Amino acid sequence: MLDEHVREAIPERIRGLWELAQNLWWTWHPQARRLFRALDYQAWRETTHNPVLMLQIIRPERFQEVAHDPEFLALYDQVMAEFQEYLARPPLELPGPVAYFCAEFGVHVSLPIYAGGLGILAGDTLKEASDIALPMVGVGLIYSQGYTTQRLREDGWPEDLHRTLDHRDHPLQLAKTPEGSPLVFEIPAFTPSVRAQVYVAKIGRVPLFLLTTDVEGNTPWDRAISQQLYTTDLEQRLRQEWVLGVGGMRALEMLGIRPAVLHLNEGHPAFALLERLRQFMGQGLSFEEALERARKTTVFTTHTPLPVATDVFPFALLDRYLGPYCQEHGLPREAILELGTNPTDPGAGFNMTVFALRLSQHVNAVSKRHGEVARRIWQGIKFNDENVKIEAITNGIHLFTWIEPLRVQRLLDKYLGPAWRKNPENPEIWQRVEEIPDEELWAVHQERKEALIAELVARARKRWREGAFAKNVLAFGSLLDPHVLTLGFARRFTAYKRPDLILSDPERLKRLVNDPLRPIQIIFAGKAHPADIEGKRLIQKVFQLAGDPAFAGRIAFVEEYDQHLARFLVAGVDVWVNTPLPPLEASGTSGMKASVNGVPNLSVLDGWWPEGYTGENGWAFGGEEHHGERNPQDAEALYRLLEEKIVPLYYERGPDGIPHGFVRIMKAAIRTVAPRFCTRRMLREYLEKFYLPALGAEKEGI
Ligand SMILES: *Cc1c(COP(=O)(O)O)cnc(C)c1O
Numbered sequence: 001m002l003d004e005h006v007r008e009a010i011p012e013r014i015r016g017l018w019e020l021a022q023n024l025w026w027t028w029h030p031q032a033r034r035l036f037r038a039l040d041y042q043a044w045r046e047t048t049h050n051p052v053l054m055l056q057i058i059r060p061e062r063f064q065e066v067a068h069d070p071e072f073l074a075l076y077d078q079v080m081a082e083f084q085e086y087l088a089r090p091p092l093e094l095p096g097p098v099a100y101f102c103a104e105f106g107v108h109v110s111l112p113i114y115a116g117g118l119g120i121l122a123g124d125t126l127k128e129a130s131d132i133a134l135p136m137v138g139v140g141l142i143y144s145q146g147y148t149t150q151r152l153r154e155d156g157w158p159e160d161l162h163r164t165l166d167h168r169d170h171p172l173q174l175a176k177t178p179e180g181s182p183l184v185f186e187i188p189a190f191t192p193s194v195r196a197q198v199y200v201a202k203i204g205r206v207p208l209f210l211l212t213t214d215v216e217g218n219t220p221w222d223r224a225i226s227q228q229l230y231t232t233d234l235e236q237r238l239r240q241e242w243v244l245g246v247g248g249m250r251a252l253e254m255l256g257i258r259p260a261v262l263h264l265n266e267g268h269p270a271f272a273l274l275e276r277l278r279q280f281m282g283q284g285l286s287f288e289e290a291l292e293r294a295r296k297t298t299v300f301t302t303h304t305p306l307p308v309a310t311d312v313f314p315f316a317l318l319d320r321y322l323g324p325y326c327q328e329h330g331l332p333r334e335a336i337l338e339l340g341t342n343p344t345d346p347g348a349g350f351n352m353t354v355f356a357l358r359l360s361q362h363v364n365a366v367s368k369r370h371g372e373v374a375r376r377i378w379q380g381i382k383f384n385d386e387n388v389k390i391e392a393i394t395n396g397i398h399l400f401t402w403i404e405p406l407r408v409q410r411l412l413d414k415y416l417g418p419a420w421r422k423n424p425e426n427p428e429i430w431q432r433v434e435e436i437p438d439e440e441l442w443a444v445h446q447e448r449k450e451a452l453i454a455e456l457v458a459r460a461r462k463r464w465r466e467g468a469f470a471k472n473v474l475a476f477g478s479l480l481d482p483h484v485l486t487l488g489f490a491r492r493f494t495a496y497k498r499p500d501l502i503l504s505d506p507e508r509l510k511r512l513v514n515d516p517l518r519p520i521q522i523i524f525a526g527k528a529h530p531a532d533i534e535g536k537r538l539i540q541k542v543f544q545l546a547g548d549p550a551f552a553g554r555i556a557f558v559e560e561y562d563q564h565l566a567r568f569l570v571a572g573v574d575v576w577v578n579t580p581l582p583p584l585e586a587s588g589t590s591g592m593k594a595s596v597n598g599v600p601n602l603s604v605l606d607g608w609w610p611e612g613y614t615g616e617n618g619w620a621f622g623g624e625e626h627h628g629e630r631n632p633q634d635a636e637a638l639y640r641l642l643e644e645k646i647v648p649l650y651y652e653r654g655p656d657g658i659p660h661g662f663v664r665i666m667k668a669a670i671r672t673v674a675p676r677f678c679t680r681r682m683l684r685e686y687l688e689k690f691y692l693p694a695l696g697a698e699k700e701g702i
Helices: 004-009 016-021 024-028 030-039 041-046 051-057 060-067 070-088 117-131 220-226 234-254 272-282 287-296 315-329 333-339 352-358 368-377 408-416 427-435 438-465 470-478 506-514 533-546 563-572 590-596 631-651 660-673 679-694
Strands: 098-101 136-141 147-152 158-163 184-186 195-203 206-212 261-265 298-301 362-365 390-392 485-490 520-525 555-558 575-578 601-604 618-621
Touching: 016 024, 016 030, 016 051, 016 070, 024 030, 024 070, 024 195, 030 041, 030 051, 030 060, 030 070, 041 051, 060 070, 098 117, 098 234, 117 136, 117 195, 117 206, 117 261, 117 679, 136 234, 158 533, 184 234, 195 234, 206 234, 220 234, 234 272, 234 315, 261 272, 261 679, 272 287, 272 315, 287 298, 298 352, 298 679, 315 333, 333 352, 362 368, 362 679, 368 390, 408 427, 408 438, 427 660, 438 470, 438 555, 438 563, 438 660, 470 533, 470 555, 485 563, 485 631, 506 520, 506 631, 520 563, 533 555, 563 590, 575 590, 590 601, 590 660, 601 631, 618 631, 631 660
Parallel strands: 098 136, 098 261, 136 206, 261 298, 298 362, 362 390, 485 520, 485 575, 520 555, 575 601, 601 618
Antiparallel strands: 147 158, 184 195, 195 206
């Protein structure tokens, strides 16, 4: 949150920087990124690309310099014109915005309120809504202590250092009521009362409203409601979801926003439906009518293929909040409790997913395969004697965020023209990827790989200076070689993702990494949930191999996997590896990010990959679901693909030194994945299948 005095310190000629810094629009517009880099490259790096912080630390003389630099001013004027034009585009006409609720949003590294894939998807969705001028508002929470830094001990055990989020350092502003005062309000049904403050982050044209109870005047227990993402204490978790759902809807009402459609991204925000019912009943509808109307206009996206991973709250616990709430607003408590009861386990309590399933007419899973699984696990859920229908809308990624901007986007501009930016869904435009000369694509890729390794070495050097152990510094990737076939494995460390599958035969792996002519190297990164001990053990296991001289420094574990590191990795390794246990990867998106940068996916046929794999754009194995031990068989398939297909292809060079066979697969990866797995396609599906029918509206001119 930038103070006015920061604004005053910027010379008037370039004062628009203040505005620009506070709208995350700049994050996916390469010229705007260039502008901040040019403003002060050192500050840009030191703040890990955080213009809000940059504007606070830049020397006044530097502002004066750039304010008189014709080159800077030309770029500034161009960016500001583009920014204004973007914001001025007329929106799609809907009776009201889509309110998109999620427990986490991964928009940019400078707004650290996300844990992983769910948040990144939510962030990408808001950016896409902004790009197509779909009226949308996001609603989530700020986690003031949820911001952790991963540090590996000497023995490889990961520790999470807690940091406190200071609003002044992030692109946040106070949300204001229509009367212009900052919004502070009491969370419904909490006694004694708990106050929430609302901030807004601007994602292009889309406002993202973020609630926090970590405000002065609340007790420490109440302040802690929104301090940590997915807090493990059951009652605190319930209160967190209540603040998100009930508090979030109440906040929109007080801000004068009336959503036409409610989109619940995963079950956490499902209490928003209570407020929706209250509002409709307040307009004179009966409970049954309100229920009908809420169902018709609610979209629910389920993300987990595991029923045990859904939030279930004991009835008595929920009743502490639901009881008073229903009493105050005349809602039928028993009927609501029943709507959240899972018929296959009625005693367990109130199930957030079951509640959302019953109250949403428009439900989807996040890949076709996940659709099959979700229909199977939720087949007993009925509303008015009818089975809840679950469709599949496969996730996508926001291409302008994930295609590396400095080199890869420029290469696409050169060979595909501006068409790919306007019309990313059109496969014919992507066909032109074939026209990129092999040597040019290879040179660009090789440069991204060198940039990745340079970044890892710089990080290792920094940690060495900070006093990290020598072995750790080596294990962080100091010995990586840009000429070696490089595999990347970066994601949340948890058992079902099987990060150690590729380590399961250490002798075989040793032969692969130590091959004198055709070696491989592997870069791992990822955090484990603080409570996931097994996940932490897996990190330690990888780290131990990384520090073992027998693996020659060719296995690295990089600390602090976040969106910033992810961008380097998905463009800089040669092959992206994914080895989840089917069918537990609902979708997965990191393989999409890699593919669109020309980094082919090597994955178990799970999540999005059965839809994405064409036989020529990457490698696939082991999709069937079966019970019992399957690791040896999957590991065998993985090693064989590496030994027999990938390694030979990568090292088979033409007289020009370029692996033309491998480049063919890189091109196929870009060409086939970009048009189908982008958020443009995904959001259009949501619009056509769900949002417009929910509004009883027709598709017009998009
Ligand atoms: C994309 C992304 C994820 C999700 O990747 P999966 O393939 O779903 O595991 C998680 N974390 C970060 C930082 C990401 O960028």
